[in-house]
Amino acid sequence: MIGKMLVNRYEILEKIGDGGMALVYSAKDHLLNRTVGVKILRSQFADDVQFVERFRREARSAASLSHANIVNIYDVGETDEVHFIVMEFVQGDNLHDLIKQNRRFSQEFIINVGKQIAMGLAHAHYHGIIHRDIKPHNILITPEGRVKVTDFGIAQAMSATNLTQTGMVLGSVHYFSPEQATGTNVQAASDLYSLGIVLYEMITGRRPFYGDSPIAIALKQVQETPTPLKQYVTELDGELEYLVLSLLAKDPKDRPASADEVVRIFQRIERRFDADPERQVHTDHTIPLPVTDVHKEGGRGLAKNRKNSTKRKKSKNKSSKLLIALVVLLVLGGLVFGMIRIIPTILFPEEVQVPNVVGLSEMEAYRIMRSNGLWLKVEQSVFDNEVAAGHVISQDPLPGRMVKQDREILVRMSKGAEEMVMPDVMGLVAREAKLNLTQAGLVLGEEEEVYDPEASPNIVLEQWPRPGTTISKGTAVDLVISKGQKVAVPFTLPDFRGEDFELIEEKLANLGLQLGNSWPEYSTIYSKGQVVEQNPAPGTEVQEGWKIDFVYSQGIAQPTLPPEQMRGEKVEKPKEEESSEWTHEDLWKYLEVTIDIPSGPPQEIVILVIDDFGAREVYRESHFGGSRITRTVQGRGKDARLFVYIGGRQFLEKGFSE
Numbered sequence: 001m002i003g004k005m006l007v008n009r010y011e012i013l014e015k016i017g018d019g020g021m022a023l024v025y026s027a028k029d030h031l032l033n034r035t036v037g038v039k040i041l042r043s044q045f046a047d048d049v050q051f052v053e054r055f056r057r058e059a060r061s062a063a064s065l066s067h068a069n070i071v072n073i074y075d076v077g078e079t080d081e082v083h084f085i086v087m088e089f090v091q092g093d094n095l096h097d098l099i100k101q102n103r104r105f106s107q108e109f110i111i112n113v114g115k116q117i118a119m120g121l122a123h124a125h126y127h128g129i130i131h132r133d134i135k136p137h138n139i140l141i142t143p144e145g146r147v148k149v150t151d152f153g154i155a156q157a158m159s160a161t162n163l164t165q166t167g168m169v170l171g172s173v174h175y176f177s178p179e180q181a182t183g184t185n186v187q188a189a190s191d192l193y194s195l196g197i198v199l200y201e202m203i204t205g206r207r208p209f210y211g212d213s214p215i216a217i218a219l220k221q222v223q224e225t226p227t228p229l230k231q232y233v234t235e236l237d238g239e240l241e242y243l244v245l246s247l248l249a250k251d252p253k254d255r256p257a258s259a260d261e262v263v264r265i266f267q268r269i270e271r272r273f274d275a276d277p278e279r280q281v282h283t284d285h286t287i288p289l290p291v292t293d294v295h296k297e298g299g300r301g302l303a304k305n306r307k308n309s310t311k312r313k314k315s316k317n318k319s320s321k322l323l324i325a326l327v328v329l330l331v332l333g334g335l336v337f338g339m340i341r342i343i344p345t346i347l348f349p350e351e352v353q354v355p356n357v358v359g360l361s362e363m364e365a366y367r368i369m370r371s372n373g374l375w376l377k378v379e380q381s382v383f384d385n386e387v388a389a390g391h392v393i394s395q396d397p398l399p400g401r402m403v404k405q406d407r408e409i410l411v412r413m414s415k416g417a418e419e420m421v422m423p424d425v426m427g428l429v430a431r432e433a434k435l436n437l438t439q440a441g442l443v444l445g446e447e448e449e450v451y452d453p454e455a456s457p458n459i460v461l462e463q464w465p466r467p468g469t470t471i472s473k474g475t476a477v478d479l480v481i482s483k484g485q486k487v488a489v490p491f492t493l494p495d496f497r498g499e500d501f502e503l504i505e506e507k508l509a510n511l512g513l514q515l516g517n518s519w520p521e522y523s524t525i526y527s528k529g530q531v532v533e534q535n536p537a538p539g540t541e542v543q544e545g546w547k548i549d550f551v552y553s554q555g556i557a558q559p560t561l562p563p564e565q566m567r568g569e570k571v572e573k574p575k576e577e578e579s580s581e582w583t584h585e586d587l588w589k590y591l592e593v594t595i596d597i598p599s600g601p602p603q604e605i606v607i608l609v610i611d612d613f614g615a616r617e618v619y620r621e622s623h624f625g626g627s628r629i630t631r632t633v634q635g636r637g638k639d640a641r642l643f644v645y646i647g648g649r650q651f652l653e654k655g656f657s658e
Contacts, residue, residue, distance in 0.1 A: 001025060012027050092142040095198070125259055225363030225364070259623075426460050452483070594650075
């Protein structure tokens with residue numbers, strides 16, 4: 001590409017950088033006679049419609065931005081299947097190279113750079129654009145100290161389709177926000193999280209998370225907390241430390257509300273630094289001045305002025321001694337003053353209340369302790385099934401206690417649930433299986449007993465989780481235990497009276513019962529086709545396979561028999577007319593009952609029949625006092641009897657054959 005002319009205007013001069021999907025060159029703009037930067041899409045992506053669209057989206061998004069801390073976009077075009085973007089050419093180093101040089105940045109420099117990055121992000125977020133790839137490589141710093149945020153190659157307007165929502169993960173995993181790592185909705189707060197990682201790296205010289213693979217690093221972004229900054233830089237300003245911790249909060253709602261708020265915090269810290277006369281500012285990001293070498297002046301005139309030089313040296317030595325004595329006195333005075341001010345604070349620190357950090361992440365617990373003037377110390381890390389990895393299990397002293405400031409609060413951290421392989425207890429006696437499970441660190445879950453003709457009683461038939469699966473210690477294990485061969489179990493026979501006889505056989509089958517004998521009879525209580533009586537009676541204990549007999553209704557009886565027989569009187573018949581049919585009809589008796597209700601309020605009339613089918617209620621109704629009712633009732637068998645109750649008291653008892 002060197003020497004190539006794009007659209008007869010931009011002459012490619014030299015390669016100055018490369019990225020995941022584009023190469024960056026310096027070029028001369030012959031129309032405006034200036035040096036520009038040109039980003040050219042890699043050739044392997046030129047035929048990829050998706051990559052080309054993303055490349056064009058960069059130009060559309062970034063071209064709408066115009067800010068001193070953002071690299072400006074000048075032009076976009078395409079020629080000979082080469083897709084390019086023309087942008088502002090920035091002279092200087094990127095922050096990645098500055099960190100790589102192992103320089104120790106002053107806090108003033110870190111605050112200044114962080115503030116300018118936040119100012120650029122605030123402008124982009126105001127225009128609805130999220131950068132999505134904030135990292136030291138994309139932060140340029142000019143020799144004058146101006147910060148320029150570049151490479152909006154994966155930036156995207158908030159209103160556009162969210163690429164991460166379609167499964168495509170963009171950006172650099174070391175600087176991912178947790179929501180980028182999990183593929184959830186990326187928002188402006190995601191850029192603030194990445195800024196927090198950049199600041200962490202500037203302060204400590206290292207990234208907060210490392211791993212064997214991008215996936216391992218992404219998981220750490222979601223689950224783990226970085227090593228506290230104070231372990232690397234003990235003299236770090238407390239407000240700067242708190243800002244970085246809040247930017248690295250896992251939940252976007254716990255981060256600063258906006259990039260504008262981050263700018264205001266940086267400005268507040270700067271004002272406090274400027275107001276401190278004892279703070280020495282070391283701007284090691286500037287180019288150091290050369291050290292003067294006196295030997296370069298040569299030896300000419302050195303001997304000539306030897307006497308004068310000797311006199312000046314004596315005078316200088318005398319002045320130096322006085323100056324040293326004065327400095328020593330000032331230092332001693334300062335130490336005495338400082339001891340007077342500091343020693344009481346050391347010997348008699350203020351008391352503070354211990355906050356509750358149980359259940360919080362290590363980073364959040366550390367931040368809360370520091371905000372209360374205390375220090376967090378991890379005493380022990382253990383496995384715990386209830387508390388997530390990297391979170392506090394317990395603390396000492398307990399929350400609410402009053403302790404001296406600057407005291408260490410000991411905490412036990414969770415390593416998460418300890419994993420193990422599920423043992424196989426199928427085929428074991430239940431007692432032995434339960435013992436093995438508890439000794440393995442598992443707990444007993446639900447037990448189910450079933451009949452199994454092929455297994456001995458009390459043997460484990462099934463288990464959940466299944467053998468060989470990876471589980472956490474403390475998992476509940478469900479067991480299915482054999483009860484051996486099935487035996488008959490008695491159960492209570494339901495009451496089928498009043499139900500449709502045509503459906504009885506199906507209902508019996510569902511209960512494991514069979515239909516026995518059945519007879520029709522006339523009934524004044526039950527409609528035609530309904531069950532009148534059953535044998536055994538309702539509530540009887542029965543077992544599967546039993547046969548149940550039924551009497552079902554033919555409706556109301558028609559008076560076709562002689563009046564004498566209707567009244568229950570015995571009628572002599574010629575022997576030649578006797579038959580099995582006559583014997584069957586003779587089993588039924590009919591009785592006409594007339595009931596006079598006493599004067600007064602309405603009363604309930606109940607007619608009860610006791611016959612071959614047991615006791616059954618054949619009539620129940622309320623009637624006005626002084627009224628009369630007449631009913632014909634039937635009974636089966638020679639010992640059938642009828643009872644009439646008025647208002648709960650027996651009014652009449654009579655046999656059907658009397």
